[in-house]
Amino acid sequence: MRVFVTVGSTRFDRLVQWIVWDKVLDVLRDNGYTDVVIQCGSMGFQRLPGNGATSFESRGCNIQVYRFKPSLEQDYDAADLVISHAGSGTILDVLRKPKPLIAIVNDSLLDNHQKELADALSALGHIKTLRDAIHDIGQDTLIPFPPLDGSRFRMILDREMGYDV
Numbered sequence: 001m002r003v004f005v006t007v008g009s010t011r012f013d014r015l016v017q018w019i020v021w022d023k024v025l026d027v028l029r030d031n032g033y034t035d036v037v038i039q040c041g042s043m044g045f046q047r048l049p050g051n052g053a054t055s056f057e058s059r060g061c062n063i064q065v066y067r068f069k070p071s072l073e074q075d076y077d078a079a080d081l082v083i084s085h086a087g088s089g090t091i092l093d094v095l096r097k098p099k100p101l102i103a104i105v106n107d108s109l110l111d112n113h114q115k116e117l118a119d120a121l122s123a124l125g126h127i128k129t130l131r132d133a134i135h136d137i138g139q140d141t142l143i144p145f146p147p148l149d150g151s152r153f154r155m156i157l158d159r160e161m162g163y164d165v
Contacts, residue, residue: 004083034062040065091117
């Protein structure tokens with residue numbers, strides 16, 4: 001099984017370093033995950049266990065690392081689990097797949113919008129925060145995210161413009 005880890009367009013070295021930590025790789029491997037693909041952003045590859053390599057093995061996991069791609073769609077599709085920064089674009093892209101998602105808040109950013117979004121979606125049961133994921137390890141308790149309904153925006157706009165009938 002495959003885990004896809006993404007930091008988005010910002011730098012989130014702590015998330016990448018946490019994923020390649022021996023204890024985390026052991027937990028992933030023990031739960032059947034043997035492939036770990038990491039989108040690390042602008043983090044230096046030399047800070048990873050593979051001595052600067054973009055592909056290496058550690059703790060029984062095959063790890064591939066890259067900086068950026070024009071689209072993460074293929075990585076989302078190929079993943080059995082996504083571990084991500086708590087950015088709104090990434091969260092919504094993954095939830096619409098639907099894929100299990102663990103969102104990690106990047107608290108080094110200037111405001112706490114990631115924490116607010118992650119807490120709200122976690123409370124609704126759509127994602128797990130790291131604290132929830134550790135507590136519920138091995139339990140499939142996520143509630144599917146509702147599909148996109150483009151007509152809702154039109155209805156809200158019509159109501160605000162006074163066109164509702």
